[in-house]
Amino acid sequence: MASSIEIAGLRKTYGSLSVLDDISVSIKAAEFLTLLGPSGSGKTTLLMTIAGFVRPNSGSIKVDGREIVTLAPHKRNIGMVFQNYALFPHMSVGENVAYPLKLRGVGRGERDDRTKRALVAVRMEQYADRRIDQLSGGQRQRVAVARAIVFEPNIILMDEPLSALDKRLREEMQVELKRLHETLGRTIVYVTHDQKEALTMSDRVAVLKAGRVRQIASPRDIYDKPVDRFVADFIGDSAFVPLTSREGGVGLAVSEGFRAAHVAGKADPLLLLRPEKIEIVSSSDRQPNLIHFDGVAEEVLFQGDLVVVHATLADGTRLKLQRGTRQNTMRDLPGIGSLFRMAIHEEDAWVVSGTSAGDHAR
Amino acid sequence: MSLRLNARLLSALETRSKAELALMVLPSLMIVAVVIVPAIWLGFLSFSVDGMPSLAHYQRMIDNSSYAAIFLTTFQLAGLVTAITVLVGYPATYAITLLPPRLSALALACVAIPFWTSLLVRTYAWMVILQRNGILNGWLLDGGLIERPLRMSNSFFGTTVGMVHIMLPFFIFPLYASMRSIDGNLTRAAYSLGATPTRAFFDVFLPLSKQGLIAGALLTFVLCLGFYVTPQLLGGGNVTTLSIKIQQNVIVYADWGAASALAVVLVVIVGLMLLASRLLGGRATD
Numbered sequence: 001m002a003s004s005i006e007i008a009g010l011r012k013t014y015g016s017l018s019v020l021d022d023i024s025v026s027i028k029a030a031e032f033l034t035l036l037g038p039s040g041s042g043k044t045t046l047l048m049t050i051a052g053f054v055r056p057n058s059g060s061i062k063v064d065g066r067e068i069v070t071l072a073p074h075k076r077n078i079g080m081v082f083q084n085y086a087l088f089p090h091m092s093v094g095e096n097v098a099y100p101l102k103l104r105g106v107g108r109g110e111r112d113d114r115t116k117r118a119l120v121a122v123r124m125e126q127y128a129d130r131r132i133d134q135l136s137g138g139q140r141q142r143v144a145v146a147r148a149i150v151f152e153p154n155i156i157l158m159d160e161p162l163s164a165l166d167k168r169l170r171e172e173m174q175v176e177l178k179r180l181h182e183t184l185g186r187t188i189v190y191v192t193h194d195q196k197e198a199l200t201m202s203d204r205v206a207v208l209k210a211g212r213v214r215q216i217a218s219p220r221d222i223y224d225k226p227v228d229r230f231v232a233d234f235i236g237d238s239a240f241v242p243l244t245s246r247e248g249g250v251g252l253a254v255s256e257g258f259r260a261a262h263v264a265g266k267a268d269p270l271l272l273l274r275p276e277k278i279e280i281v282s283s284s285d286r287q288p289n290l291i292h293f294d295g296v297a298e299e300v301l302f303q304g305d306l307v308v309v310h311a312t313l314a315d316g317t318r319l320k321l322q323r324g325t326r327q328n329t330m331r332d333l334p335g336i337g338s339l340f341r342m343a344i345h346e347e348d349a350w351v352v353s354g355t356s357a358g359d360h361a362r
Numbered sequence: 363m364s365l366r367l368n369a370r371l372l373s374a375l376e377t378r379s380k381a382e383l384a385l386m387v388l389p390s391l392m393i394v395a396v397v398i399v400p401a402i403w404l405g406f407l408s409f410s411v412d413g414m415p416s417l418a419h420y421q422r423m424i425d426n427s428s429y430a431a432i433f434l435t436t437f438q439l440a441g442l443v444t445a446i447t448v449l450v451g452y453p454a455t456y457a458i459t460l461l462p463p464r465l466s467a468l469a470l471a472c473v474a475i476p477f478w479t480s481l482l483v484r485t486y487a488w489m490v491i492l493q494r495n496g497i498l499n500g501w502l503l504d505g506g507l508i509e510r511p512l513r514m515s516n517s518f519f520g521t522t523v524g525m526v527h528i529m530l531p532f533f534i535f536p537l538y539a540s541m542r543s544i545d546g547n548l549t550r551a552a553y554s555l556g557a558t559p560t561r562a563f564f565d566v567f568l569p570l571s572k573q574g575l576i577a578g579a580l581l582t583f584v585l586c587l588g589f590y591v592t593p594q595l596l597g598g599g600n601v602t603t604l605s606i607k608i609q610q611n612v613i614v615y616a617d618w619g620a621a622s623a624l625a626v627v628l629v630v631i632v633g634l635m636l637l638a639s640r641l642l643g644g645r646a647t648d
Binding site for chain 1: 545547548550551552555557559561562569
């Protein structure tokens with residue numbers, strides 16, 4: 001069934017460039033783990049190293065406790081879905097899917113059977129005789145998945161498999177891949193640079209930057225409790241406001257309780273402000289569990305399902321806040337150029353350190 | 363007002379594109395005058411003797427057994443050269459695609475530089491190497507590997523060696539282009555599905571480079587059929603190909619009709635081959 005993967009101390013350099021810098025990750029059996037990061041973060045290299053196409057300089061990759069780091073790719077029995085699908089253009093859909101079975105010497109009858117089942121799993125059974133160039137992008141994507149699962153590998157790797165699809169199809173495929181993961185129960189390592197995709201599909205997300213894992217956690221923790229400014233910045237919209245101890249100074253004042261829970265021990269603490277966590281409150285509002293701040297509305301953008309307000313705070317920090325577009329929420333929007341009061345609930349507030357290494361990624 | 367102006371401008375543009383089209387007729391007229399008319403004239407010559415319509419030139423090819431030998435030699439030579447070119451050229455080209463970019467550029471330059479050198483110079487170079495008291499025989503004698511010099515020039519062997527050398531670039535360049543267009547992820551995909559490198563090569567890479575292989579081999583074969591300089595010089599009179607016979611008919615016998623008839627037959631054969639390969643190739647990609 002599914003296999004666990006234990007990656008330890010993995011390093012890869014190209015000349016003086018360190019692409020994988022001491023990567024250690026434990027992937028549980030049947031887990032859906034996403035490697036997320038900007039281009040050049042090493043996420044694809046890490047995936048290719050697991051597949052065996054990139055040979056690391058040092059480190060260990062164990063599958064169910066067995067070392068595979070020196071094993072040739074074709075002996076690893078790991079399914080892989082490539083970014084551009086890499087379907088064989090000189091074979092039909094059915095032949096593509098049957099190919100790994102043919103390599104394993106599976107007999108004709110069983111081969112046809114399993115090919116059909118794999119195509120059914122991705123809802124492509126009626127396309128078995130089609131040529132690859134007769135398929136749309138989404139259909140190719142499904143065939144590539146069928147080919148990667150048909151030989152029942154315990155691990156399936158996916159390298160930005162949805163990046164070539166349009167938004168609607170991508171969202172549809174996200175749901176389908178997630179469903180497939182649940183029914184197959186295999187370990188999936190998934191690479192993407194699309195943070196929303198990562199949050200939607202994964203059991204856990206590993207955020208990479210410059211060849212290092214910055215954080216590995218559940219989607220909710222990655223989003224709500226990023227370990228540092230880079231992770232917070234990379235995932236979702238975010239603004240950062242400095243915190244002070246005394247009211248009236250630069251930055252925001254927070255309660256002692258909040259300070260004890262969130263600020264203690266963090267150098268140069270910054271309050272993370274996500275657009276959907278910010279409320280608009282009346283200018284006299286003083287509720288105890290809210291952290292208040294005032295700003296000037298610069299822009300009010302109606303987007304159909306959401307309305308987004310761009311605001312500038314007294315210290316020059318620019319932030320976005322968003323709310324739904326029901327009539328009652330639309331009524332009390334600030335006018336452009338007007339001063340208004342915002343607040344974030346202490347429960348929703350999160351503090352990151354502003355002086356961690358490798359900041360100012362943007 | 364402006365609408366009327368627009369209409370006038372648009373019609374002026376229309377006139378101009380017609381004029382441009384007319385201008386392009388000129389080069390095609392040149393081609394007709396310089397290439398097509400003489401070719402038709404030669405074709406016409408082949409069907410006449412002393413100005414009278416006649417099939418004598420074609421009849422001679424059937425009656426005179428030496429013509430059969432010439433056709434056989436020509437096709438044997440072209441076939442052998444093509445076969446060796448493919449066997450040497452395919453692995454060489456594959457190796458070039460596997461090299462890192464800088465080295466592969468260097469390797470391609472090594473293929474291109476002889477390609478740019480005069481055909482005549484290269485053929486003479488082979489004569490120097492292969493002749494009776496040439497470089498190769500000298501080495502073999504000095505090394506004690508042979509006691510008397512081998513006959514390598516003025517022979518079918520020498521002609522074959524020289525022609526393979528000259529043909530390799532014609533085969534390697536189109537094949538290289540076709541191999542380069544194969545997505546490297548396809549062989550990786552084959553590995554990930556469990557194919558050994560050998561298996562991946564035969565199941566994926568070779569079939570995908572087949573088109574380039576066929577195109578290159580066909581080009582080589584067709585060029586070999588009409589090859590004149592190398593068989594003439596390295597064959598030393600012992601290898602009579604169609605092109606040599608054509609030259610003899612014109613220069614020695616001043617018989618343009620006989621020469622034209624051979625040329626017509628060669629053109630027809632090449633045409634049929636191209637047609638056959640088009641049909642076969644078309645089926646392969648369907």
